[in-house]
Amino acid sequence: MPRRRLVPAVVLCAAVCATSAHAQVQRPSAEAPNAVSPVLILPPTLPPKLVSTYPTQDQSVAPGILILKAAFDQQMSPTVWNYAPAPGVEPMDCVKTPRLLSDQKTFVLICRVLAGRVYGVTFNAERSGGFANLGENPAETASLTFKVEDGAPVTTLRRAMELAGLRSDQTPVQEPPRASVGGTAGGR
Structure with missing residues (x-):
């Protein structure tokens, strides 16, 4: 074959081979058609701040059941x-x-408080292992103190939730899932 015809043939062969290799790289393999990297990288964030509580700082509340709320x-x-x-x-x-x-920002905690006392709580007294955002950045340390007045006590969860401004689906305790009736689990 004359040299003039050989050069275009070599160039054509190289172009076809490169296109074929490129097409093979882009095709997903049959073994892992939807492979996903297990690494999640979140951008740096500022430490979360406590923006509201119930009770509020120095508020007077009724004795009995109290739902502490921190947003x-x-x-x-x-x-x-x-x-x-x-x-x-x-x-x-x-x-x-x-x-x-469910707002992913508000924690609730059920407590009992007695009349005539001053109570207080520190959130993230130890920042390590404390309240943190999804990027694992711990919240700033914050304290709250409040007074409990003498008076009729709050004796129901419903009333305590109303005072804390919670809806019926925002209960501070979550029921465990119920076992199914007639299931095969449990030692038949």
């Missing part, structure tokens, strides 16, 4: 939290674990 300015992780008694005041008698509401 942050960012979506929060439901699995990390830290609260402790504020210095110099009575510690509250509360359930251990707060519940994150």
Whole structure:
């Protein structure tokens, strides 16, 4: 074959091979057609701030059942939290674990408070392992103190939720899922 015809043939062969290799790279493999990277990288965020509480700072509330409510300015992780008694005041008698509401910013916690006392709580007294946003950036430390007046106690969860401004679907305790009736689990 004359040299003049060989050069275009070599160039044509190289172009076809490159196109074929490029097409093979873009085709997903049969083994992993929807492969997804398991790494999630979130952008840096500012520390979350406590923007509202119930009760509010220095508010007077009725004795009995109290729902402590803490709202942050960012979506929060439901699995990390830290609260402790504020210095110099009575510690509250509360359930251990707060519940994150569906807005993903507000935690609620059911407590019992007694008349004639001053209570306080510090959120993220230890920032490590405390309330944090979805990027695992811990919230700033914040304290809250309030007074409990003498008077008729709050004795129902419904009334405590009303006072905290919660709807019926924002209960501070979540019922566990019910076991199905007639299921095969459970030692038949």
